Amino acid sequence: MGDSKWLYILKRLLLLIPTVWGCATLTFFLLKLTPGDPAVQALGPKASKQALAALRESWGLNDPLWQQYLRFLGDLCTGNLGTSYSAKAPVAELIATRLPVTLIIMVLAALFAVLIALPLSIWVATSGSRWVGEFVRILNAVAQGFPTFFLGALLLQFFAIQLGWFPIGSVSGGVDVAALVLPSIAVAVAIAPILIRSLTQSLKDSVSSEYVNFGKAKGLSYAKVLFGYALRNGSMSAVSVLGIQVGFLVGGTLVVENVFAVPGLGQLLMDSVMKRDFPVVQSLTVIFGIIVVLVYLITDLAYGALDPRAAKRG
């Protein structure tokens, strides 16, 4: 039993390889479309012709496209992501120091989103009142439309600057989780509506389901039926929705990192786009792609753990 599970995970991990390859390929050719000469961007417009030519040669920009492509793939496999134009540091190093911050925000945001969505969904699914449903629906629409960066700015203004409950600004030397709480909440508010919708629906289905009826018939208490049966079954949809929406989770993280000046991958990406730092943008795109497919995998595994039927099918 245990062996087959590990074999399954291994199989899934192997299946990631073509996906990552696809991500890398798409990124490579996409960025080849970028107008402008990378050498000029790296050295600045005032650089001498000789220096530019030398740089182009050393980067292999004069080679045929397919050679550049193969070299890119080879470098990617060996972890050589190139050197940042602006920071003059290896891209891999830049990414490695910032990745934990971004991951912490993503995990915290997912956690907060569940903490926001759960009580609201239970409220809507169990109240049976139409007005409760309408109220939460409008709340959802407001939260969904509210720009994440502005919510972030407001949270920063009130809770960090005025009330001083949370540390402000960038995290230098080590990760200060307290400084990541407000950004995570801003992201959580943005993704909670999607979670609330699906969780409410599956909870409603669960609450009126025959197995909940049978649970009541067996004499189980209301709390037991709600939390042990309805919520447990309903939570599966939340897991899959969180997995599917990981793109938005990353997007939100990217936005708030810039608002809160948190040194994560999102800030790095935005910075590099502004500074037209080609190697960093290219590597980050691939890294974000890998994060997403890994989250898809984790979601699938979690779903399998929650739903024995899915585990059997897999």
Add this chain to the structure above:
Amino acid sequence: MPESKQIPVAQASKDYAKIKLTGSKPRKRIHANVEIVIGCVLLGIIALMIIAAPLLTPYDPTHQSLREAMLGFSSDHPLGTDQFGRDIWARLLYGGRIDLFVAVMAVFTPLVIGTILGAIAGYFDGPVPVVIMRLADLVSSFPFYVLVIVLVFVLGNGGTSIFIAISAVSWVPYTRISRGETLVLRDREFIASCKTSGFSDGWVLFRHVIPNIASQGIVYAMSDIVINLGIIVTLSYFGLGIVPPTPDWGQMMNDGQQFLSAGIYSLTVIPTIVIVLISLALSFIGDGLANVLKVRR
């Protein structure tokens, strides 16, 4: 003889429509329509005001006048002025033009492209559908924001770039939705009868399949407009979007943000309220449409 062949087709699709109609419960549909009406009225008012901007304000949204900077609400400037003395009411009206236009266009294009691709992927067998769906998988393995930002990096700032970037990324959900619907529809009798009576695949696809599957994509499009509006405003806020001096809501919020600590909220809150109202209106329309469609099924 196409004339005689057309009869069973027409009848079949008419029957299909009839089944859909008789399956609906009148009470539920009225409630759903109320939602659509509220949403459309709200959205219509906002859209009309934006279109009729020159009639509603005498000011040029880009005209700076430092002597009139940071004015409060007054009869001259209903919503005051910003730090450059620009009229906020005018900037709000004119700024909505590009934001809403790009948001709607960047939904319409992927809706059309995605629906057609999905219908093709669902209707035919062979390598073409496989390629379409693999490409969809590939695009969806990047976070939406990241890919749009990278595309804006490639294409440069500006409304056209944002439109192309969003369109290039957001066709995927429409393709998935439309493929799923087509797979169901493909086995329905009236499609089979079209196929057997010798109509070309293209004709069946555009005349019968796509009209029947488009509705789900349209419902999704409502929430998609909100997402697009969000990313356009966000990009502008970070200086990657609409290029000044063209007014837009994201820049307005960026301009106003520095005054939050001074306790001046109107510069940032006013565009936010409009965005939230649009989101609310679209959510009403989307939910209403979804209810109508669910009942019809």
Add this chain to the structure above:
Amino acid sequence: MTTAANTANTATATPAATANPETPETRSDPEYALEIVDLCIDVDKHGERVPAVKNLTIRVKAGESHGLVGESGSGKSLTLRAVMGLFAKGAYYRSGYIRICGHEVLGPDTPDYDPSMRGKGVSMVFQEPAVALNPIMKVGWQIVDAVREQEHLSRAEAKARAIELMTSVGITNPEDRFDAYPFELSGGMRQRVMIAAAIACKPKVLLCDEPTTALDVTIQEQILEIFRDIAKSGTALLYVTHDLAVVSQLCETLSVIYHGAIVEEGTLRRVFDDPQDDYTRQLLSSTPYLKGSMKAAKASTKQAAGNGRATAQSETARSQTAQSETAQSEAKGE
């Protein structure tokens, strides 16, 4: 037989009660484990509230099996669910009483069902074990759940009780089956699990909502045997079905429900031999295999089911099907 005499009482008592619906007998009769008196339930239909169950009265004694026969939509399931307090959306209690062992769970004073009798007082076996068992929970724990909610047992004790219960409903290898998920079991096995969970707290009243409809005939026979044993142990059984053949094998008394009202009531023998109502006659004639054999074989209803066939033969057949069922579910589990 005493049961026949008792049910004759019921038959005579009920018309008296229904004849005067304004003053229903509010005093409970300790003789009955389950009393449904003048129950009226409304449902929403096209936006209007229409009566679906009309002045329904059924009384069942401890150890007695009562059949409630009717077609789908006749209100029989609605009645059962009312006893259980499981009103579906769009169904409303209007008037009448439901008492479990003399305790009023639904009535004018308790219009919001009192759930305190669920489990120990009344429990229910549903029609579709595939949907009534929690699909993501091991079946053993679904029985343990019920045991532990009412009696404060340790996990190990509760598990032992559950395995005992599983054995009592004819589940072979209960220790192995304990950790199975519902989808890994065959339909018959699932139904046994549900029965085990339903009787876990030894309810005084067991409601059965067509529990054998989804099963094939041989397994149906085994399940009915389990219900006979449950009734023998002193539980009052209210068995809802559209199948008169099943009623003839299990119940001593029956009511026929049509459009939400009881049209015929009495002992099995009386109703089968001498139906008073046209609808009952139609029902009987539409169950062809009952017609000839019943009149002869129904001398003793209890024995009829067992004696109808060669006992030894059916025993072997039963163990064979049990085995094949085991193999089937094991194959599914693989």
